[in-house]
Amino acid sequence: MDKNNRAAKAADMKQVAVLEMRQAVDELLVNRFSPNPRAYPNDPVAQRVATERQAAILARHGATSTAEAGTSDVVLIKTPQKQVAYAFKPMKGESPQNFAPPGGAAMREKMCSVLNDEVLNTTGLDFGFPKVQLGTHEGEFGALIEGINGRTMDAHALAINAAPSEAGLHEVNRTRKLWTTQVTRIQARELQKVMLANLAMGNVDVKWGNMLVDLHGNCRPIDGGSAFPTRCALARISYQGMAPDKLCDGPIMGSLPAGDEPMDPALRTQFLAINTKALASTLLARRRELLDQQPPDLLINGEAPDRERMLDEDAVLAGIASLELTQRILRETPDCSMRTLAQRYITGLQAAVPTSDVEAYQRMDETHSFNTMSKQKLFMASFDREVAGEMANPARRSVARSA
Numbered sequence: 001m002d003k004n005n006r007a008a009k010a011a012d013m014k015q016v017a018v019l020e021m022r023q024a025v026d027e028l029l030v031n032r033f034s035p036n037p038r039a040y041p042n043d044p045v046a047q048r049v050a051t052e053r054q055a056a057i058l059a060r061h062g063a064t065s066t067a068e069a070g071t072s073d074v075v076l077i078k079t080p081q082k083q084v085a086y087a088f089k090p091m092k093g094e095s096p097q098n099f100a101p102p103g104g105a106a107m108r109e110k111m112c113s114v115l116n117d118e119v120l121n122t123t124g125l126d127f128g129f130p131k132v133q134l135g136t137h138e139g140e141f142g143a144l145i146e147g148i149n150g151r152t153m154d155a156h157a158l159a160i161n162a163a164p165s166e167a168g169l170h171e172v173n174r175t176r177k178l179w180t181t182q183v184t185r186i187q188a189r190e191l192q193k194v195m196l197a198n199l200a201m202g203n204v205d206v207k208w209g210n211m212l213v214d215l216h217g218n219c220r221p222i223d224g225g226s227a228f229p230t231r232c233a234l235a236r237i238s239y240q241g242m243a244p245d246k247l248c249d250g251p252i253m254g255s256l257p258a259g260d261e262p263m264d265p266a267l268r269t270q271f272l273a274i275n276t277k278a279l280a281s282t283l284l285a286r287r288r289e290l291l292d293q294q295p296p297d298l299l300i301n302g303e304a305p306d307r308e309r310m311l312d313e314d315a316v317l318a319g320i321a322s323l324e325l326t327q328r329i330l331r332e333t334p335d336c337s338m339r340t341l342a343q344r345y346i347t348g349l350q351a352a353v354p355t356s357d358v359e360a361y362q363r364m365d366e367t368h369s370f371n372t373m374s375k376q377k378l379f380m381a382s383f384d385r386e387v388a389g390e391m392a393n394p395a396r397r398s399v400a401r402s403a
C-alpha cells in the first residue's frame with residue numbers, strides 16, 4: 001500500500017515537472033521568439049508576416065477558443081496567460097447578415113483599422129478600433145484582429161451560453177447584477193466615442209456585444225463586419241429604421257443617463273476636424289491595394305470570390321457619407337446627446353436612401369428570408385435585379401450622400 005502510494009506520488013511529481021517545463025518552453029517561445037508586428041511600423045508586408053507567425057506560435061503554444069458571442073466564426077488566439085492576443089475571423093465563416101459577398105466582412109474589418117489609423121494620425125482622435133491584418137491562419141485566409149482586453153456585456157450571449165442548471169441560472173443572474181452596476185460607472189464620453197467610431201464607418205450595429213469594456217470602464221469598438229454598408233444593407237437600415245441607439249440603454253435593461261448627456265466638447269471638436277474628402281481618397285486607394293494584394297488563387301468555401309464586389313467603392317463612400325452626416329448633425333446641434341444623434345442619424349439616412357431601393361428591399365423582405373450564406377446570395381442577387389433598372393443611372397448610386 002505504502003509502496004503504491006509512493007509510486008503514485010512520484011508519477012504525479014514527474015507529470016507536474018513535465019507540465020511546468022512545457023509551460024516554461026511555451027512562454028519562452030511566445031515571449032522571446034515570436035516576432036512582434038509592432039517592430040515594423042513602416043513595412044506592411046513584414047507586419048502581416050510577423051502577425052501570422054505570432055498567431056501561429058500562440059495557437060500552438062498558447063491557447064485558443066471559439067468566441068461565445070456573435071454570428072461569424074471567430075477563433076480567439078490567446079497567450080499562455082489566457083489573454084486574447086488575436087481574434088481570427090476567417091473569410092469562409094462570415095456572417096450572412098451584412099449583405100456583403102464572401103470576404104466582405106474581413107475587408108471591412110481591415111478598412112475600419114485603416115480608417116482608425118488615418119483619423120488618429122490626422123486629428124489625434126483614437127477611436128480604439130483594433131489593428132487588423134488580412135492574412136492566413138491554419139490554412140484559412142481572413143482577418144487577424146489585435147486582441148483587446150476587456151469583456152463584452154452581451155446579454156444575448158450570456159443567456160445562450162449559460163449552463164442549463166440551477167448553478168448556470170445563478171451565474172447568469174449574478175453577472176446581470178454585476179453589469180447593471182458596472183455600466184453606471186462608464187463615462188458618457190467612452191460610450192460616445194464608440195458610437196462616433198461606428199458612425200464614422202457607416203456601422204449602425206453599435207451595441208454592447210460589439211464593444212469591449214475593461215475594468216476601468218474604458219471602451220473600445222470591435223466588429224467592423226457591418227461597416228461600409230452595401231446598397232442592399234443601406235436599404236435594409238432605412239426600411240427597418242435601424243437607429244444606432246443601443247448604447248443609450250444598459251445591456252440588461254433601462255435607459256442610461258449617459259444616453260442623454262451632451263456630446264463631450266473635446267471629442268466633438270476632434271470628430272469635426274476629420275477631413276472627409278482626404279479620408280475618402282485614402283480609403284479608396286487602400287481598398288484598391290488590399291484587393292490587389294490578396295492571394296491570386298484565393299478560394300472561399302471552394303469558390304473564387306468576386307473581388308471588386310467584396311468591398312465596392314460605393315460601400316466605402318457610404319461609410320464616408322455616414323461620417324459626413326454625423327458631422328453635420330454635430331455641427332447643427334453641438335450639445336447633441338447620443339439619443340438625439342441616433343434619431344437624427346436614422347432620419348438623415350432615410351432621407352438619403354432612394355425610395356426605390358427601400359421598396360425593392362421591402363418586396364424582397366416579403367418573399368425571401370435569409371439565414372445562410374447561400375440564401376443570402378439569392379437575396380442579394382434578387383435585390384440587384386429589383387434595382388437593376390435604375391442601377392444604370394450612376395447619379396443615384398451614391399446613396400446617403402446628401403441627407
Ligand SMILES: Nc1ncnc2c1ncn2[C@@H]1O[C@H](COP(=O)(O)OP(=O)(O)O)[C@@H](O)[C@H]1O
Nearest residue numbers: 067069070071072084087145146147148152223
Ligand atoms: N479583438 C478582439 N479582442 C478580444 N475579443 C474579441 C475581439 N474580437 C472579437 N472578440 C470576441 O469575439 C466575439 C465575437 O466577435 P465579433 O467581432 O463581434 O463577431 P461577430 O461578427 O460574430 O459578431 C466578441 O463578442 C468578443 O467576445
Ligand SMILES: [Mg+2]
Nearest residue numbers: 070209210223
Ligand atoms: Mg459582433
